[in-house]
Amino acid sequence: QVQLVESGGGLVLPGGSLRLSCAASGSIFSRNTMGWYRQAPGKQRELVATVTSGGEINYADSVKGRFTISRDNAKVTVYLQMNSLKPEDTAVYYCNFNSRYYDTWGQGTQVTVSS
Numbered sequence: 001q002v003q004l005v006e007s008g009g010g011l012v013l014p015g016g017s018l019r020l021s022c023a024a025s026g027s028i029f030s031r032n033t034m035g036w037y038r039q040a041p042g043k044q045r046e047l048v049a050t051v052t053s054g055g056e057i058n059y060a061d062s063v064k065g066r067f068t069i070s071r072d073n074a075k076v077t078v079y080l081q082m083n084s085l086k087p088e089d090t091a092v093y094y095c096n097f098n099s100r101y102y103d104t105w106g107q108g109t110q111v112t113v114s115s
Contacts, residue, residue, distance in 0.1 A: 009109035022095030034078035038091035
């Protein structure tokens with residue numbers, strides 16, 4: 001099994017920044033993809049950004065140029081730096097770990113962008 005521990009999130013003013021972290025532990029295989037997804041009220045969960053253990057990165061068009069995903073393979077931790085936040089970024093953000101054997105979700109962390 002894989003366990004995920006998320007941190008970060010909170011309330012921020014429009015234009016502000018937040019940083020999310022997600023640490024994985026357990027049955028970690030070297031080849032994996034970690035990433036962030038979000039779900040706003042009344043909407044489906046959507047991709048925000050992912051990064052593979054090899055360093056390949058994918059962003060949703062809506063966050064390109066504002067969000068930066070990174071990872072520390074030694075710590076099996078993924079980070080999401082969110083800048084220039086907009087009210088439409090308000091959602092519960094979920095960390096995901098995907099490998100050949102596991103597809104695991106974090107418990108979610110609330111991000112609220114509001115004045």
